[in-house]
Amino acid sequence: MMGPVLAACLLIILSTAWISQANGATCKKDGGVCTCNDQTKNVDCSYKELTAIPSNIPTDTDRLDLKYNKLSSLPHTAFHGMKELTYLGLEGNQLQTLPTGVFDHLVNLNELRLGANQLKSLPPKIFDKLTKLTLLYLGYNELQSLPKGVFDKLTELKTLELFNNQLRRVPDGAFDYMSKLNRITLENNPWDCSCNDILYLSKWIREKEGKVNGIESATCVNKKAVLEITEEEAAEDCVYPNTTTAIPTTIITTLASSNDDDIPELPVPQENFQKFLGYQEPDHLPTQPQCLMSISGYLGLMMSLVLTSAAILYVIHFLKKA
Template identity: 70%
Template sequence: MMGPVLAACLLIILSTAWISQANEALCKKDGGVCSCNNNKNSVDCSSKRLTAIPSNIPTDTENLVLNYNSLSKLSPKAFHHLSKLTYLSLSTNQLQTLPEGVFDQLVELDELYLTSNKLKSLPEGVFDKLTKLTRLDLDYNQLERLPNGVFDKLTQLGTLYLSNNQLKRVPEGAFNSLEKLTRLQLQSNPWDCSCRDILYLRNWIREKQGNVSNIEAAECAVGNKAVLEITEKDAASDCVSPNTTTAIPIGTMTPASVIYDDIHEIKVPQENFQKFLGYQEPDHLPTQPQCLMSISGYLGLMMSLMLTSAAILYVFHFLKKA
């Protein structure tokens, strides 16, 4: 009777190995482009010359890194199957816009990095579903304005980076909901201290000084005067235009269908960027190879299947003799 028992144990072990191999194959359906750590539910697709996000990222992924690629657009549903993400980094890409609702399914997200892209604006409500977010990095972009209430739902946010953008002002009440904020980077923006609406930011900095680090570094574009030091006389002009602190009008935004369908390669113009990454831009998008598992994964899967089949036959043999 020991034969069938041993065979059954062997079958269980091999089945477990097969499942693990299958998971690894799933993780590498992009042809091995990304590095995967199934034990930590992490996928690293950094520096892979990607112009589109791989479609076969496992649904149980918690940490996804897409840094140093050439992503210029995102599908509105790019992350909708990744609701378990807690960490997402899209830093150092070519993103010019974010489609509405792109982060809506990431309700568990804790950290979001969008540093070093080409974002000039943000869609209204783009972060509204990220109620567990504790860190948001938007520095080194080209942001010229912030939508009204863009941070209102981020009540758990502790760190916010907005430095090195093109912000002249922020909407009234922009930071009022960020009661847990302890660090805010505002420096290296052309703050317009001649306009009255800068007084909200001045008052907020004065109130939070000592409780939120680095906010004193915000300086006026003219005169190198600290924002917290400006007076009502300095900010005497009423120079707010209709769309200054709101999102881009819907009519001027690229339709979601175009963003989704028109995913194509955009050459990286910065020579320094290419030199830093150490590669040249590919001539085409990865296509069919991304849908194939690696040779090693394939051989391992076939070996697991053969061993599993042998174990099953072994069990049937002893059961038949019994």
């Protein structure tokens, strides 16, 4: 009867190896591109020219570094299940947008680095689940505005970087809930100090002067310090255009009332026509390291399947004899 027992043990060992191979394909030791440290739970995928986040990142990862790759977008579920993550580095990529809910599972995150990307806007409530966040880096992007209340849930935040963007104003109350903030960078933004929208920021800076580092560096487009702006100087009710493009209703009405023969033919560039139809370029093809990683993972799985099948047949054979 030792035969079936040994076969059963072999089956368990092979199954364990199979699961390990499937879950560990991200790391170099298993044919992946990232460096993984099992003791510290760190996964380093930086400087790999990745166009997609590697699959099978362990869910118990504490620190995930993806900086300076070629990520242009993130899947909605990119970090789902990673509740142990405390550090996420995404700086130095090519991100232009963030999908709503992409960070919602990172309830223990302390540090989020999104600097040096191409972000033009932020979805509302994008940071709402990051209630333990202490550092948020958004510098060196192309942010033109901030959603109202986008920082309201970040009550533990200590450092906020917003320098080198295209911000002209912040919503009223934008920084009111960050009671532990001790450093903020606001310089190199085209703050519009002719509009009364700037008065909240000006007043907030004056109130926090000497308490929060970096606030004095905010200057208007005319080089005057934001904190020095008065109500008389910022008297205009400015309305900033929406970032979305819409067709004026007057044009629609005119076109609807005109004969087809009266409408001139206008050349439309192919790329503009594709954008009008909602065409999007397909996701980037995987890089060579990623392909090798996938091939290695699949070969490991196939070998495990073959060995597991042999073990099962071995068990059945001895059971029939018994």
